[in-house]
Every structure is written in structure tokens, then in C-alpha cells.
Amino acid sequence: MTTAVPGPGGHQGLHGQDLEELADQGDPLAICKLAWGVQKSDLDRSVKLYRKAAEMGRRGAMYNLACLMQDVDPIEANEWFERAAKFGGPGAKRAVGYPVSAAERAEALRGFARAADAGEVGAMTTMAEMLEEDDPEQARESLVKAASCGHIGSMKKLGDLLADSAPEQAGQWLARAADLGDTSAAL
Numbered sequence: 001m002t003t004a005v006p007g008p009g010g011h012q013g014l015h016g017q018d019l020e021e022l023a024d025q026g027d028p029l030a031i032c033k034l035a036w037g038v039q040k041s042d043l044d045r046s047v048k049l050y051r052k053a054a055e056m057g058r059r060g061a062m063y064n065l066a067c068l069m070q071d072v073d074p075i076e077a078n079e080w081f082e083r084a085a086k087f088g089g090p091g092a093k094r095a096v097g098y099p100v101s102a103a104e105r106a107e108a109l110r111g112f113a114r115a116a117d118a119g120e121v122g123a124m125t126t127m128a129e130m131l132e133e134d135d136p137e138q139a140r141e142s143l144v145k146a147a148s149c150g151h152i153g154s155m156k157k158l159g160d161l162l163a164d165s166a167p168e169q170a171g172q173w174l175a176r177a178a179d180l181g182d183t184s185a186a187l
Contacts, residue, residue, distance in 0.1 A: 023049070028058040035064065043068065054080060059087040066092065067122075105130070116142065121149045128154070152177050156185045 019037075022030035035049035047068050053061035066080035084092030088104075109130060115123035124146035131139035140161060146154035159174035177185035 026056075028053045028056045028061065031056075032058060032061050032064070035061070039068070054083070057087075059084050059092075062087070063092045116145065119149070121146045121151045121154075124149070125151060125154055128157070147173060147176070150180070152180050152182045152185075155180070156182050159185060 019030055019034055023034045031049050031053040035046045035053065038049070039046040047065065050061045050065035050068065054065045062080045062084035066077045066084065069077035069080065081092045109127065112123040112127045112130070116127055124142045128139040128142035128146070131142065140158070143154045143158045143161070147158050155173045155177035159170045159177065162170035162173065174185045
């Protein structure tokens with residue numbers, strides 16, 4: 001599963017030609033912002049841009065590149081997760097199983113929350129995974145948001161989570177997932 005990640009901060013208000021010019025000049029933050037901006041419309045370009053910024057040592061770009069590469073080349077994705085983790089990236093540390101401090105986890109959750117609030121479904125599902133044990137209600141809310149955006153995996157997970165406590169809702173989510181092609185969600 002490819003995971004969407006929070007977009008880069010900084011260079012607020014820059015877009016279009018100004019951003020392209022900064023990226024062309026080798027500004028790693030501009031490269032990341034440009035990669036984030038084209039991620040949905042031109043995944044190949046986004047990967048190339050993130051790779052360029054990652055090779056410049058940009059921790060966030062390493063993590064974002066790893067997330068985008070998970071389905072394409074899991075070995076390379078893991079290498080980028082490892083590099084980002086060595087630079088202290090909390091999301092990358094979690095991805096490779098390194099211990100993450102409470103502060104790092106909180107920072108990562110804030111970033112995913114911003115991306116989820118902006119409509120990034122992958123951030124919603126990642127938040128749900130991170131919160132599942134500590135705050136199951138908030139995790140469920142994130143899954144509902146992702147499922148409501150059409151994320152089939154979240155529909156299936158909601159169906160499974162609600163099976164005992166709310167079987168009617170569980171059945172509705174599983175039926176939606178099955179209608180959208182998830183054969184494992186069939187009742």
C-alpha cells in the first residue's frame with residue numbers, strides 16, 4: 001500500500017514558476033514542495049524530484065520517496081526508510097521498527113493530522129494505524145473519514161472493527177468494500 005505523507009512546510013505562498021525556478025536552482029525544500037504538488041498528477045516526476053531532494057540529504061524527501069516506492073520496489077523503499085530513520089525521522093523510525101520517542105510520535109501525528117485535514121486519505125489511514133492501540137475511538141474516526149473518501153481497505157477494516165459492537169454498521173462498510181471489488185469483504 002502506498003502511503004500518502006504530509007506535504008513539506010516552508011516556502012509558503014510559492015507556486016508555479018517561482019517554485020520551479022527555486023527547484024531548478026537546487027533548493028531542496030522547493031524540490032520537495034514541487035514533488036508534493038505533482039504527486040497525484042505525475043507520480044513518476046514526483047519520485048524523481050523526491051529522489052533528487054533525498055540525495056541532497058533532505059530527511060522528509062527520503063521518507064516520502066520510501067512511501068511512494070513501497071509498492072514499486074520494497075527493497076529500495078526500505079533503504080530510504082533506513083536513511084531517513086538515521087536522520088531522526090519519526091515516521092521512518094516507525095516504518096523500520098526503531099524506537100520512537102513520545103515527542104517524535106506526537107510530531108508525526110500532527111503532520112499526518114494536517115495532511116488528513118487537507119483530504120489526504122493515506123494520512124488518514126496512517127493515523128488510524130498509529131492510534132489503534134492508544135486511542136481506538138480517534139483511530140476509528142480516521143478510518144471513517146478514509147472510508148468515506150472511498151478507501152476500500154478502510155471500509156474493510158471498519159467492518160472488521162465494528163463486527164462485535166455495531167454489526168449493522170459493520171455489514172454496511174463490508175458491503176461497500178465488497179461492492180467496490182474487495183472480495184475478502186464479502187459477507
